[in-house]
Amino acid sequence: MTRSGFIALAGRPNVGKSTLVNAIVGRKVAIVSDKPQTTRRAIRGVATGDDWQLVLVDLPGVQRPRDALTERMQRRVERELEDADGALMVLNGEQGAGPGDRFIAAALRTAKVPVVIAVNKVDRLDNPGTVLALQQAAELEIGDEIFPVSARTGMGMKPLVDHLIALLPEGPFFYERGEGSDQPRDVILAELVREQVLRRTFQEVPHSVEVVIEEVEWPRGDLALVRALLWVETDSQKGIVIGSGGKMIKAIGTAARRELERELGSRVHLDLSVRVRRSWRADEGLLDRLGIE
Numbered sequence: 001m002t003r004s005g006f007i008a009l010a011g012r013p014n015v016g017k018s019t020l021v022n023a024i025v026g027r028k029v030a031i032v033s034d035k036p037q038t039t040r041r042a043i044r045g046v047a048t049g050d051d052w053q054l055v056l057v058d059l060p061g062v063q064r065p066r067d068a069l070t071e072r073m074q075r076r077v078e079r080e081l082e083d084a085d086g087a088l089m090v091l092n093g094e095q096g097a098g099p100g101d102r103f104i105a106a107a108l109r110t111a112k113v114p115v116v117i118a119v120n121k122v123d124r125l126d127n128p129g130t131v132l133a134l135q136q137a138a139e140l141e142i143g144d145e146i147f148p149v150s151a152r153t154g155m156g157m158k159p160l161v162d163h164l165i166a167l168l169p170e171g172p173f174f175y176e177r178g179e180g181s182d183q184p185r186d187v188i189l190a191e192l193v194r195e196q197v198l199r200r201t202f203q204e205v206p207h208s209v210e211v212v213i214e215e216v217e218w219p220r221g222d223l224a225l226v227r228a229l230l231w232v233e234t235d236s237q238k239g240i241v242i243g244s245g246g247k248m249i250k251a252i253g254t255a256a257r258r259e260l261e262r263e264l265g266s267r268v269h270l271d272l273s274v275r276v277r278r279s280w281r282a283d284e285g286l287l288d289r290l291g292i293e
């Protein structure tokens with residue numbers, strides 16, 4: 001059984017989030033979406049092991065505190081965290097925990113998912129300095145675990161990554177791994193498809209859909225065959241996404257194909273299938289329907 005899931009990354013600018021993601025992913029991955037408003041989560045990187053896949057996403061809204069923590073901001077953080085399996089707050093160990101960090105910690109305090117703190121840049125600290133930084137991190141009073149790390153040297157990274165993997169639920173990989181797969185490209189293609197689903201569905205459906213690009217083949221230079229999987233969480237969501245007589249999935253497919261053609265600069269044949277990924281959320285829905293508390 002594989003584990004896969006999302007870890008939301010929080011931390012002030014310059015604490016070393018990008019360096020840390022690169023250390024986890026093992027190579028430079030920077031996925032930049034030019035359509036932030038349609039991208040629910042800005043993906044920083046995808047790390048895949050033998051039987052696990054960790055998707056690191058940005059937790060927006062709290063990176064640059066300007067004024068007080070508004071209720072709106074707080075709600076946004078909570079909503080984002082609903083989609084994650086854990087949160088990772090990164091601190092700059094050299095600087096300890098300042099007002100900006102306390103602001104972020106306050107936003108994370110009500111998180112229903114596990115919060116982990118990484119105290120970064122400990123390569124710059126001696127032992128007493130590291131102890132002090134860890135103490136300051138503990139005083140933020142969030143987080144079930146605190147890890148001293150150096151994203152630059154790799155020090156302390158293994159225990160952190162092992163801990164994050166343990167937070168992930170069992171489930172299929174979201175992103176393809178392996179030879180020939182061009183992860184950044186596939187992630188962008190998946191986002192383009194997902195965007196078309198978001199445009200056409202309502203209520204809980206948009207939040208429950210994940211898109212995975214399974215395969216991109218080029219039978220001819222001017223034609224790409226793209227196989228995409230839409231994961232939903234319940235059979236009823238599957239019904240909605242397919243629509244009566246397949247109307248909805250057809251509309252999604254046609255619009256997505258146009259977007260993919262623009263992105264790849266060629267004609268595209270898009271093969272879309274819908275599958276149900278049963279998650280704890282779906283199970284809760286089932287329990288609700290059965291009237292079990």
Ligand SMILES: Nc1nc2c(ncn2[C@@H]2O[C@H](COP(=O)(O)OP(=O)(O)OP(=O)(O)O)[C@@H](O)[C@H]2O)c(=O)[nH]1
Nearest residue numbers: 012013014015016017018019120121123150151152
């Ligand atoms: N000494 C040391 N420097 C580090 C470490 N991790 C990151 N840095 C440096 O800290 C600076 C900021 O790192 P980034 O990874 O760009 O920080 P970030 O948090 O992603 O910044 P934003 O993307 O602006 O939020 C860079 O100069 C890194 O080289 C570390 O473990 N040790």
